[in-house]
Amino acid sequence: MKHEILAFDKSVEPLVFHVVEAFSKKSETLAFEVKLPAGCDAQLKQIMGWSTPLRGDEGYDLSPSQAAAIEALTGKQFYDDDHIFQLTCNVY
Numbered sequence: 001m002k003h004e005i006l007a008f009d010k011s012v013e014p015l016v017f018h019v020v021e022a023f024s025k026k027s028e029t030l031a032f033e034v035k036l037p038a039g040c041d042a043q044l045k046q047i048m049g050w051s052t053p054l055r056g057d058e059g060y061d062l063s064p065s066q067a068a069a070i071e072a073l074t075g076k077q078f079y080d081d082d083h084i085f086q087l088t089c090n091v092y
Contacts, residue, residue: 056091
């Protein structure tokens with residue numbers, strides 16, 4: 001059987017999607033997720049203070065002010081004191 005070797009074109013930027021994950025402070029289990037809309041990369045870059053391109057496997061703890069800015073971006077209120085919030089960056 002012949003196997004084809006696939007290579008990624010490094011000149012093409014990967015498609016990245018972002019998710020806010022909320023973890024229970026008591027059990028540290030995932031309680032819920034908030035998917036961010038496509039096309040918000042520029043706003044997230046400013047909110048998070050990113051200066052380098054994303055790889056697609058990052059995770060960032062969110063401060064209350066970052067969470068508030070993401071709430072404004074998504075139109076969804078999710079922040080509370082019972083959870084730890086992280087923003088994940090994932091490649092399609």
